[in-house]
Amino acid sequence: xxxxxxxxxxxxxxxxxxxxxxxxxxxxxxxxxxxxxxxxxxxxxxxxxxxxxxxxxxxxxxxxxxxxxxxxxxxxxxxxxxxxxxxxxxxxxxxxxxxxxxxxxxxxxxxxxxxxxxxxxxxxxxxxxxxxxxxxxxxxxxxxxxxxxxxxxxxxxxxxxxxxxxxxxxxxxxxxxxxxxxxxxxxxxxxxxxxxxxxxxxxxxxxxxxxxxxxxxxxxxxxxxxxxxxxxxxxxxxxxxxxxxxxxxxxxxxxxxxxxxxxxxxxxxxxxxxxxxxxxxxxxxxxxxxxxxxxxxxxxxxxxxxxxxxxxxxxxxxxxxxxxxxxxxxxxxxxxxxxxxxxxxxxxxxxxxxxxxxxxxxxxxxxxxxxxxxxxxxxxxxxxxxxxxxxxxxxxxxxxxxxxxxxxxxxxxx
Numbered sequence: 383x384x385x386x387x388x389x390x391x392x393x394x395x396x397x398x399x400x401x402x403x404x405x406x407x408x409x410x411x412x413x414x415x416x417x418x419x420x421x422x423x424x425x426x427x428x429x430x431x432x433x434x435x436x437x438x439x440x441x442x443x444x445x446x447x448x449x450x451x452x453x454x455x456x457x458x459x460x461x462x463x464x465x466x467x468x469x470x471x472x473x474x475x476x477x478x479x480x481x482x483x484x485x486x487x488x489x490x491x492x493x494x495x496x497x498x499x500x501x502x503x504x505x506x507x508x509x510x511x512x513x514x515x516x517x518x519x520x521x522x523x524x525x526x527x528x529x530x531x532x533x534x535x536x537x538x539x540x541x542x543x544x545x546x547x548x549x550x551x552x553x554x555x556x557x558x559x560x561x562x563x564x565x566x567x568x569x570x571x572x573x574x575x576x577x578x579x580x581x582x583x584x585x586x587x588x589x590x591x592x593x594x595x596x597x598x599x600x601x602x603x604x605x606x607x608x609x610x611x612x613x614x615x616x617x618x619x620x621x622x623x624x625x626x627x628x629x630x631x632x633x634x635x636x637x638x639x640x641x642x643x644x645x646x647x648x649x650x651x652x653x654x655x656x657x658x659x660x661x662x663x664x665x666x667x668x669x670x671x672x673x674x675x676x677x678x679x680x681x682x683x684x685x686x687x688x689x690x691x692x693x694x695x696x697x698x699x700x701x702x703x704x705x706x707x708x709x710x711x712x713x714x715x716x717x718x719x720x721x722x723x724x725x726x727x728x729x730x731x732x733x734x735x736x737x738x739x740x741x742x743x744x745x746x747x748x749x750x751x752x753x754x755x756x757x758x759x760x761x762x763x764x765x766x767x768x769x770x771x772x773x774x775x776x777x778x779x780x781x782x783x784x785x786x787x788x789x790x791x792x793x794x795x796x
Contacts, residue, residue, distance in 0.1 A: 573708020
């Protein structure tokens with residue numbers, strides 16, 4: 383049995399979000415960097431492990447902004463542990479023994495354990511959970527999407543071989559994650575979709591929101607008054623979305639909802655901020671729907687403050703998510719006093735049920751979504767009321783508050 387000489391008030395965190403090594407320096411994705419700083423607000427020492435992405439794989443990470451680890455606010459108390467990139471079976475099983483030993487040493491040295499699972503082959507967080515169980519240690523599991531359901535849904539329309547692979551992999555992943563979660567001491571489920579899927583497997587489950595908005599990001603009273611005036615008086619309804627153009631976001635249905643609202647007489651200016659595999663398809667669909675004058679695709683906005691400014695200037699954020707996930711852009715819209723209009727899912731329902739700030743329609747019903755948009759284009763008082771509700775609702779979501787809450791749970795249960 384491993385002798386545990388744990389460092390007091392320390393946490394071992396295993397993430398799927400990769401490190402990058404460039405010109406001899408270690409980098410981490412910008413939002414993950416903010417998360418590490420917020421964890422270090424609450425723990426004396428944070429050891430974070432993540433795979434190192436090969437440079438050849440970088441084009442697959444649309445929208446990533448990298449930040450040097452050495453620039454972290456609490457760098458002296460954050461220890462980074464690079465792990466191998468092992469997302470093929472031969473590489474994973476060849477590196478599994480040595481990597482598990484490395485992970486096991488860190489587990490033995492840290493007082494609290496948190497693992498962000500999210501896959502099958504190459505998921506070192508899941509391996510860490512198995513090692514923690516072997517060492518008879520308590521551990522927390524955190525995730526922000528229901529991976530076995532997500533891969534099933536995104537496989538539709540793929541090649542027969544890809545669909546066959548997913549048909550085999552999804553149930554195996556579900557059983558694997560069920561085993562890991564049933565033996566964890568704490569489940570931190572980001573969003574209601576994850577909570578509903580995973581909480582039955584875990585005796586200590588908590589619904590959390592993994593947000594990175596600051597108190598300074600909240601729309602202030604003066605900005606809100608100006609926005610309400612514009613909402614009531616602007617001749618053209620300004621809509622936006624911020625995220626990847628990929629199948630789980632259903633950008634073609636988003637465009638069809640915009641077209642449906644246009645056909646009902648709404649004057650619209652809609653902007654999708656982001657990049658992704660469906661960019662060319664989306665542009666072709668916009669042209670087919672004769673939306674060239676109404677919809678633009680400016681690409682990815684790297685500066686987060688600039689992106690929040692764009693979301694804040696919109697009258698509504700329109701979304702067409704078709705998989706069980708808990709995207710941060712809905713939270714960022716509420717923080718910005720921007721109502722959210724989109725497809726019904728447990729996560730969005732949970733966000734809106736306390737204070738409002740949006741409207742939902744059945745999934746895939748882009749015509750109904752277009753109808754809501756057209757109604758609000760005509761009823762600006764109703765839209766202004768939604769705007770006030772969104773701003774009030776969004777005040778719940780700041781990074782310092784949510785990370786402090788999660789840290790307290792980890793210290794108590796993991």
